Amino acid sequence: MNPYQAPLKDMQFLLENVFDANTTWQNMPAMAEMVDMDTAVAILDEASKISRDLIQPINRNGDEQEVRHEGSKVITPDGFKEAYQQFSDGGWVGLCGEPDFGGMGMPKMLGVLVDEMNYSACNSFTLYSSLTAGAALCINAHATEELKEKYLPNLYSGQWSGAMDMTEPQAGSDLRNIRTKAEPQEDGSYLISGSKIFITGGDHDLTENVIHLVLAKLPNSNGISLFLVPKISVNDDGTLGEPNGVSVGSIEHKMGLKASATCVMNYDNAQGYLVGRVDRGLVCMFTMMNYERLAIGIQGLGSAQGAYQMAADYAKERVQGVAAGGSPTGAAADPIIVHGDVRRMLLTIKSITDAGRALSVFTGKQLDLAKHGEGDVQTKAAKYVGLLTPVSKAFLTDRGLDATIMAQQVFGGHGYIRETGIEQFVRDTRIAQIYEGTNGIQAIDFLGRKVTGDNLATLSQFVAEITAELNELQHVSAEDKSAISTRFDNLLSIASHINDNKLTQPALINASAVDFLDAFGYILYGYYSLLLADKAVGHDDANFTEQKSYVAKFYMEKVLPKADFHLAQVSRGDSAIMDMPAELF
Template sequence: MPAYTPPLADFTFLVKDWLKIDALYQSLGLEEFDAELALEVIEQGGKFATDVVAPLNREGDEQGCKLSNGQVVTPDGFAAAYQSYVDNGWNAMLGDIEYGGQGLPYSMAVPVHEMLNSANLSWRLTTMLTESAVLAVTKHASDELKAQYLEKLVSGQWTGTMNLTEPQAGSDLSLLSTKAEPNDDGSYKITGSKIFITAGDHDWTENIVHMVLARLPDAPAGVKGISLFLVPKFLLNDNGNPGERNALAPSALEKKMGIKASPTCVMNFDGAKGWLVGEPHCGLACMFTMMNDARFQVGLEGLGASEASFQGALTYARERLQSRAPQGVQQPDDKADAIVYQPDIARMLLTQKALTEGNRALAMLYAKYMDIAHNSSDEAHDNAEAILQFLTPICKAFMTDTGLESTSLGIQIFGGHGYIREWGMEQLMRDVRIAMLYEGTNGIQSLDLIGRKLTRDRGDMLGITRNAFAELVAGMASGEAQQHASALLDEWYQTSLQVKAFSAVDAAGGACDYLAYSGYCLLGVLWYSMADCAAQGDNPVLAAGKQKTCDFYIQRLLPRTAAHKAALLESADTLLAVEGSEFDYL
């Protein structure tokens, strides 16, 4: 497995110089936090990811999970690493202080989450979904349920899950059939089967809190008839501790392409006891509290895998001797030059670097607006929420699409060795592939962006998001770079207005191209901003690296927008013209 080193220099630049986190915290009334504390949290989080979690990645992939007598056993060391995670308070970073959480800003936690994904994606998944469950319980559950469950979820003493998918109901939850029948004591009897349930069972904690979508007997058809229920693995006794086993169990573990150390369960609920979360028939709205958080977190999975692959590929390219560089001998004392001097290897490495660092800036900008939304009211809160809604599908889909590209390039740089398991590069690609599928496929994210966030909106989300990026442009020192960034942002905005007028069919046909187009344009603005900011700092190596990577991105990657734009502006006629036997001539 390639060794992982936390990218602390880049985080330091983004936190202190680019985001100007001290000023942000002051403006939000978070006087107890500053850049020094943020970087200390990030550094310690990086140590945990590197020293505790990363060493388990390769062996976890080899061992996988096992189901024995209705109990899932995770790979060696996984449960102990989780206990260390909980003991050191990492699970409680974002939790409400009232329930034992630390209440840290998102801009402190997001870098830690990225590094955990780089170190061991399979291990990170269980903690990620617990954080999402905490959000749903915090926002929608009754005070009684909060008192019973929230503190132990926040601490990590118990973990949480998200139970949506059924064999016949994936992206279309209107087909969901799990039943919820009322009991006399105010609870409900949950009956049905769920598939693809991450951490549906494991050996990490004494209890697992399942968040389950189901239908009440009087539920209307479609998504308007779905309710959300909290269903624990073990029912609580009078002391609030796990007691009697609930009527639920994993019936199988999915056999998967990747994330083999994460227990992905088929869960059967056979009249299990659960409690309503939120209002009846409003479960999908409650679940979206979890899903929107999880979608951004899945974007971080793409970013984390991209960073890990880039680090492995860069190390290998510097060590692997192969032929002489076309620009002349680079290592005269050796029989050949390192492949890092080959222009095509440099192209692939720079593609990885440009996409990874650009996506990291996007993630940190997202974290900034999460902090604003969480700590503001009135207009600032509403604007931040609009920006987050618009950027969520972009973060999820673009970061995972480019994460897969980056891990594929990592294998390519290794050549045949990249295809061999012992180097660990192929595992990164296998693991990250799922990120394009779960929490809503990237096609669904594209439809969400072009449909709900653009064409069905009055244009408010688009305009507010444009203004957020315009603030970055306005703060640039270089007039020439500022001019280029402003022109790029304006082109994206004008194209978006044009797309906003599309018919429903043409919008659906151009959705994926619009999301990719938006991702590349907005990353271009971020790269102009980062390069400009780095030039004003006191680290000449970082400044040169940012500027040269920016130049590469603008010259080599940004031109991809032209192809996406050209396809986007065509009608959907050719997509729907081929039908029936015309697909296969049979």
């Protein structure tokens, strides 16, 4: 297997030529002194070396060896602890963290590209730092100054790690039914008792402490509150104290992500500290969830990019069959890259990966503007974050799995055996459609809350802005512009119909949501494909320009029509789905 090579040219192109990152950063006082394009390029270059030389080499062994639960300890595969130490020492855990507490303060639109590299190199390894960064984000946004000063520096440094503890056996997507309890104490702390399941990074040997963010209920309350619960108690001077009643019941044995410790966590009167206000735990957690859902979307994107590289390399090396019409070289057999079906798969992966990367950077930009922007700019960005977060999570991971399966198909029979490594991408990526809120839940959130929740106001504003930018593109045909704008018009018309009938047909949103999100995603990717091709004109590398043109042409002709299928599904309503009695299933 060839070493992973981060697509640095594509990444720099997005920041510099497509989304004008430098201007964005200079217009935000909090960013202006922290980063410019030279800094960003240097970070991307160093991150590419880390992903290639440090992270990818442990990926295969992590899958083969898996995490082990021995007694009270959870042990990661050989090489993980040493790699995590080096990764932490480089400051990568705190890349986008708050500078006041030891983070590097880099913008999210840069951070998403580093995340993509790391997920391409090893899904399991990257989850540990991703959850830590998310926990730190939540603590910084909602905890007291005392808690921030006590916990954030060691989280950003990688000395400690973080975990998000929500799910219970009887409470998955519907957290109202959680049973974990929090008993108030005279000193202002709480004693946490209960169990959680499916906790990513719940325990491991990579760090000396794990800081859990635990959802629990106070006595006589139906509300949900959020608590910071360290595995090992932390003394007032910051040193570690005694074990805190936090233990691992077991680890899950999974289809993939075998080097990621997914734990059943037990809390036996563990001392915890309130984060945010009483009964407002989900509000606090969702500050973290917007970032984490984007991060999981990028897991799908990173897997797609890693799988594409393997499949493209294989297709240029694997000799099998003769090109239609005869071998161009007169050989008895040609590399399979000459075959139309192989090209179809590779171009599909390439086109959805390029567009997906553009979506991830744009969404990261909106997170930066929502956090650091001012006035109307900040307000609009916050609305776009709400609109695009479920799309980024669901569409990136759905297409990511599609991409890994197509890449496996390129390998043929060799893709089904472990030695080639491509099947690991399929197994590792599958979970991304499920955790951090299943993709069906994301679609319902998108259509039910973000689209019809404000009577299409945000969606209409977003589509109008995209359409205006589309019409300004200089190197795109009127036909291609019309192909996107007319489909957006159709989408808005269908959304308006759903909005008008959502009260009289209460199942309409639930039954239509996935197809509606997919239609939106395919149309949006069409816009990004054209945008990339347009901005690539005049690029220093003529081959880069030519590639973006070919990829956009393929997307518009072969992939964009998928939006029509999904729009047709939505327009048929919900009766075919909802009419059949449950007992007939």
